[in-house]
Amino acid sequence: MLDEDVIRRTLGTALKRGGDFAEVFVEEKTSSSASLDDGRVEEVSSSRRRGVGIRVVVGETTGFAHTADLSEEGLRSAAEAAAGAAQGSAGVREVGVFSRKTVEPTHDVRDYPESIDKEIKVEALRRADAAARAEGGAIAQVSASYADSRRRILVANSDGLIAGDEQIRTRFSVNAVATGDTGLQTGMESPGRTVGWELLEEFPPEQTAQIAARRALSKLEARPAPSGKWPVVLKKGAGGVLFHEACGHGLEADLVARDASIFKGRVGEQVASSLVTVVDDGRLAREWGAYGIDDEGAAAQRSVLIEDGVLTDYMWDLLRARKEGRKSTGNGRRETYMNLPMVRMTNTFLERGETDPEDIISATDYGIYCVALGGGQVNTATGDFVFGVTEAYLIENGVLTAPLRNAQLIGNGAEALRAIDLVGNDFDTWAGTCGKDGQGVPVSSGQPTLRVSELTVGGTGA
Amino acid sequence: MTSKRDLLVIAREIAGSARGSEQIEARVGRGRDTDVEVLRGSVESLTVAESEGVTIRVVVDGRQGVASAGSLDPEIVAATLKDARDNARFAEPDEFSGLATPAELGDSLVPELDLWRDDLALIPTEEKVAMALELERAVLSANSLVRGVESSSYGDGSNESALVTSTGIEAAQRRTTASLGASALAGPETDTQTGYGFSVGRTLSDLDLEYAANQAANRAVRLLGATQPKTQRIPVILDPLVTRTVLALIVSALGAESVQKGRSMFAGRLGEEIGSPIVNLIEDPTNPEAFGATPFDSEGAPTRRVDLVTAGVLNGYLHNVTTARRGKTVTTGSALGSGVGARAAYLRPGPLSVEELFASVPHALYVQSVSGIHSGTSTVSGDFSVGAEGLMVRDGVFAEPVREATIASTLPRILLDIAQIGSDLTWLPGGGAGLTLLISDMMLSGS
Structure with missing residues (x-):
């Protein structure tokens, strides 16, 4: 996408005033869409974006500039702006020898x-x-x-990665x-x-x-959901977003470092029911959040975050990992070349268990069966969450009965993880957009059919 | 950055390439942004960036194609025009689509709005960095229960845009914005509460750092020790930010596009009482105080004040050119992107101060923030059931904080249940204004 010599000279300019690290991120994206409404194809549209983001890291400070001008002059001027934004006294650093990193493609696209x-x-x-x-x-x-x-995308940095x-x-x-x-x-x-x-x-x-x-x-047939504390069965795929919001964000190393995570300092502790294993896997083939490399050049990987209920690790991007003297887990992502990368999830899911999903419903005397959740919100510092349910049914005496509407699930992520008492042997995922700090990136979340022994259901019914 | 005239020249060139019965609308823009994020007394990131872009709409025989690009490079602009023309071939014709014509817009004039501050470009970056650092310090010292600052930032931007159509419409505008925002962390790690505070303006000197810092600290601290409330029916007082969120939902159902397509809870209600008699709902992008202020909409039509609801009665809907033609009326200058939408909606303030409003009811839930808006509400069905946190209000003052609760009603019901409107009108980032609102009855679900 850009000549390697041009990139090398640009990195040199970025480090001219000193710095610990410099990076050039090139992105070219074309997209197309069409919408039908009211029986008519109303609008067909397309967009294209191409540009470069350059960052320079000096100590704790990152200087960042971006440009849509891909000429060598345009790159130099952006590199100078980034260097100027992160003026450091650190010694001038040489740009490492580029060694090209190849990763196995995660996708096998047939019809471009x-x-x-x-x-x-x-x-x-x-x-x-x-x-x-x-x-x-x-x-x-x-x-x-x-x-x-x-x-x-193309990522090159002063460590010699390309x-x-x-x-x-x-x-x-x-x-x-x-x-x-x-x-x-x-x-x-x-x-x-x-x-x-x-x-x-x-x-x-x-x-x-x-x-x-x-x-x-x-x-149309649904009756208002009963409010109160009930067992909640989440159908496979439907509840992944809840765990993405209420647990996943708290496992992001940047939020941990900001003291904004309930999971801070708890690696090695039992944080969930022993039936729960949570994984983030950027290489999960075909899934919405999959990629070959992240937006810092690290290969996507499978990371076990919680194993049999025990917190094993957080998700890391390059800068947080460097600070801790460890490797990135391939979770450094950005929406566009105009944004700085940060720790983001990819495909995050609870692994399947051993119970037949039908047995989970039949084992529930009275409760709510959630087939589809809408969006929700969470306070990552406390883990408190609220989720709307867009399709749900009442469970009475182990059988699905009336459709419900206007249900909301209210609770706390850590408490919900501890309250999971049945985990199914099925699995499905759900594609969504995660909007952390205003940057939207594609993610998926998944889970087997499972039961949370008690959650607060907010509804308008009695 | 190049001057305003240059953008008009570029837009004219694009629109001027229309051939035959083809219509072309070109929207071009350029901007410059600065963003400073600080953490624990040092600059975490400093972004200085320039950006530009073009959006081209082509209409041929009622078929509409759109293409956009993040560049004004002539080659990319040419490729974007080609894309838009190609896209138009695949859309289906609509007798009402097509660009606005000057005749259709009549003699309404594009209002003169002063949204630009020259001094912003002259402020040294160091001063912006210093402000973000000072904000972080101010949040920490605002209250002894604040134990950290999750984020503290300063941002500003200056943007210029021009719109030209092959039907003879030309318009250009420019604006500057500046903002401060901080998120405070209060309490022990086992019971952390976060609170957001901000200040917005058109340039740095408009910003009120103390206000933002105190707001962030107070909003976090006052929720400490929150517990789940008992399920009950209760009067609800909405914080100005929450009021704005609820108003935005209501106003989106007043867009003529959703009304005409049978997707609005307010379809067919013109002239009817949809709100309590004290409700006056106004959309006015010509108010320079509004963050969403703009002299013309995304079709180049002049904006104007629209009285949507007067003394509780629905007066009209928001229109763009296409919905106006379909509804045999005139555009209200409310085109937003390819659709219709509000930019600066507000409720006319009432007579009561916030203290008086609090004192007007013996017992209520004050809702500081709501969550799950996108899943728990529908402007089609009117459903409204969202997560809420806030404080109980007794005898006019804050009592115990609450969390893990939901409040439920329906959007039409909320409009009818507005019992008091505060006098504290506040324009908010993202367009629209908020004020404190008393809703006489909602379902609060907790334990």
């Missing part, structure tokens, strides 16, 4: 986004629209969209509105993978549309 005719893509939106409306006359409105992207990666992502979303006696209700489904257009073979538009439409329709 740009290789598929746009007419085929918009046709998939029409198929989804028709399929959602075919679910019944109560479906009053449907919107559908696809979004695909191709991101190429590495590149290509990341392809495709996502398809359907949102349905159903109308009935209880007013309007919505349902959404949005599968995403680090693959090309072949995503639609695994998740046909009709299937995604049906899930969204049925979710909206079931809410």
